[in-house]
Amino acid sequence: MLARRLPSILPSLTLAEALDVTRIHSVAGLLPAGQALVSRRPFRAPHHTVSYAGLIGGGAIPRPGEVSLAHHGVLFLDEVAELPSNVLEVLRQPLEDGHVTISRAAMTLGYPARFLLIASMNPCPCGFLGDTARRCCCPPMAVQRYRARISGPLLDRVDIHLNVPPVAYDDLAARAPAESSAVVRARVEAARDRQLHRFRQVPGMYANAHMGPRELGRYVRVDAATEAVLKSAIVKLGLSARAYHRVLKLARTLADLEGVEDVGPGHVAEAIQYRVLDRGTAVA
Numbered sequence: 140m141l142a143r144r145l146p147s148i149l150p151s152l153t154l155a156e157a158l159d160v161t162r163i164h165s166v167a168g169l170l171p172a173g174q175a176l177v178s179r180r181p182f183r184a185p186h187h188t189v190s191y192a193g194l195i196g197g198g199a200i201p202r203p204g205e206v207s208l209a210h211h212g213v214l215f216l217d218e219v220a221e222l223p224s225n226v227l228e229v230l231r232q233p234l235e236d237g238h239v240t241i242s243r244a245a246m247t248l249g250y251p252a253r254f255l256l257i258a259s260m261n262p263c264p265c266g267f268l269g270d271t272a273r274r275c276c277c278p279p280m281a282v283q284r285y286r287a288r289i290s291g292p293l294l295d296r297v298d299i300h301l302n303v304p305p306v307a308y309d310d311l312a313a314r315a316p317a318e319s320s321a322v323v324r325a326r327v328e329a330a331r332d333r334q335l336h337r338f339r340q341v342p343g344m345y346a347n348a349h350m351g352p353r354e355l356g357r358y359v360r361v362d363a364a365t366e367a368v369l370k371s372a373i374v375k376l377g378l379s380a381r382a383y384h385r386v387l388k389l390a391r392t393l394a395d396l397e398g399v400e401d402v403g404p405g406h407v408a409e410a411i412q413y414r415v416l417d418r419g420t421a422v423a
């Protein structure tokens with residue numbers, strides 16, 4: 140539900156992005172008749188039984204897979220732990236480079252694949268671990284095995300880990316109405332504008348997520364107090380260098396959403412909270 144609402148708060152496609160998306164859908168034969176340009180960000184939600192070729196791309200003449208059809212949009216993988224591990228591991232390339240390479244005997248082809256990945260999984264095989272209303276009966280070893288299906292290197296490439304506890308119906312009904320998608324979207328558009336401005340002289344880069352270590356050093360400067368929060372998190376959580384960079388990028392985005400120029404200790408502290416799975420206790 141949360142994932143499916145996401146496209147409603149994403150910034151509109153730029154013309155260049157719309158052209159990219161249209162090209163890929165056209166190659167895949169998925170451009171609706173009479174439609175010249177895809178104007179909405181793609182939202183792809185393949186089932187966990189999707190084949191390797193279906194997800195990454197393939198065929199005698201390699202066609203784009205779901206990762207490319209989701210280019211500039213959202214790839215939603217529900218019950219991600221159910222995907223075969225070889226399929227999960229190949230997600231690392233597009234998550235890192237925004238690109239996939241498909242090799243066949245006859246040829247090697249590349250497709251763009253820069254998507255926003257949303258993946259969901261249960262806290263344990265039965266799904267009730269951490270639930271206050273129902274009891275989980277999974278042995279600890281089974282929980283560990285289940286979580287281990289998502290490898291550390293793959294988790295490292297995910298910016299935000301979030302524990303979504305079940306909400307009782309009464310709580311949901313009693314809750315005050317949240318902000319509308321339009322209000323949130325306006326904030327997202329403003330944050331994206333700040334990023335477009337920030338990277339105006341860096342070709343091919345238009346969002347904080349695309350920053351490498353060099354750009355991080357240049358665009359995400361932190362003061363001593365913020366540095367101290369970061370250092371203590373690295374020691375306590377044992378963050379990898381990659382996870383550390385994710386924290387910085389996310390903190391930059393949180394500051395952009397707030398409309399402030401400097402990344403402060405609050406932004407970094409919030410970004411660290413989204414590394415739940417680095418702590419090895421997804422239900423904390």
Ligand SMILES: [Zn+2]
Nearest residue numbers: 263265275277
């Ligand atoms: Zn369980």
